[in-house]
Amino acid sequence: MTDQLCCVCGKPASKTIGQRAFCDEHYETATHPRGGVWRSVWGQVIALVVFVVLVYVAEAFFKPVFGQTALVLAGVLLAVVPAIIWLAFFYQQDRLEPEPKGFIASVFILGMLVAAAIWLPLAENVFRLSKWLYADTLTTILGGILIVGFIQEFLKYAAVRYSVYRSAEFDEPTDGIVYATAAGLGFAMVLNIQFVVANGGVDLGTGVIRVAIVSLAQASFAGITGYFLGRAKFESEPLWWMPLGLTLAAVLNGLFFWLRTEITQSTVTLTSGGSNPWYGLLLAAAMAGATAAVLAWLIRRNIKSALGA
């Protein structure tokens, strides 16, 4: 065993999980269940839904009248809230072994950068999605998976994989989910700000629902890629493991994109019509909760399996 090095810190290894070698310290962290992460995810989902309801009710009750600049500023503020809620829950729940704030912030900013510098120009200038993606249902689903899903998920994967992944701070399988969620929330924030600015501000009630949907969805898909990343680092996985994780996240991204459009569209009548964004929020919250539950179960099962081996 002494000829092997810990796959996290490079020190002499004393234990193994699968074919990966660990020192004592990182063997402990690699088999640590870390329930605070899951509590922060569920806390975020609940807090975000409560926040949306509060803003919606306040908007309906007070009916504030904003100028265009104030609407843009209010929209931008709304776009920042999901990340603040997640960070608040995460650090509150993760006080015993907190991830370095600088690393979380760096990955969050990387998520923002890849969204602003790569995804938005690709979507608007190269693929010009709004011109063809909604031609028919099959095109929406396939284009949503192949273009939107794969590119978005690859960018969030790259934000983690080529930054913090090789750091010694990435020392638990759950860290993949934590950092990928941070990247996803940074990515979502830019999408939301771009939407607000492009529309010259948004109606607060519907705007806050959209912000919450995009944030929950982007964080959930990134969380899936993060789970696969975490396993890839701490267990010896086959070659298809990481492509499978990215494909799964991309397919869910594309299907969510289509399903959200389908369920939020209501019948147009002479007196009412348009869409009901609440269904989209319910879908996003259910998906985020289910994703967190499945990932938490998988992580616990993996730890049990590693400890039993």
Place this chain on the structure above:
Amino acid sequence: MNTNTQRSLGDRYSDLAVIVVTLVAVFLGWWLMSSVQSRSIPFEAAGVKAQMPAGWLTDRADTGVILHTKEMGGSGFGTTYQLEVLPVASGSLPAEIASLYSLNRAKDLMAVRVLDQQEVSVNGQKGYKVTYAYVDSNPDVTRANIPIVVRGVDYIFVVGERAVVATYRASEDNYEADFGRFRRFLESLNF
């Protein structure tokens, strides 16, 4: 950042596999985009045949206008194709029809500027091409949109005692990117 530099060969192959899978997906997505954007349906009216874009919104035509179709997706000025058939005196030249057309354009459109005009040949049919720009102001008073600069091009062909005018208009942002599809529409014209 304390970085662990120990990377297995498997990690590197895994990286490569992720990139390859993503590139394959994006390539397939590009192919899907191309196939959707080249979908067309046959059109025929007043002895003029063409392959017009599928899924576009076709308006009721004005007098002489046999086709006026507009792209539905996107926001702002929707890319528009128009076909118009005009009766002309026998022996009229396309350049003469272009002058007449320019006068009408100046009446109907706001701040028109002719950018270029030249003789062209499309599928062996000689014609005249006029490129211009104008300002499109949304007449919907409920939406305070900033007027958009639109670029347009008219292809004018004279066949016997009638002229066929194929028009392409798109916002300045989309003009170049959408022109390839119009070119295919133009080449599909048969009259």
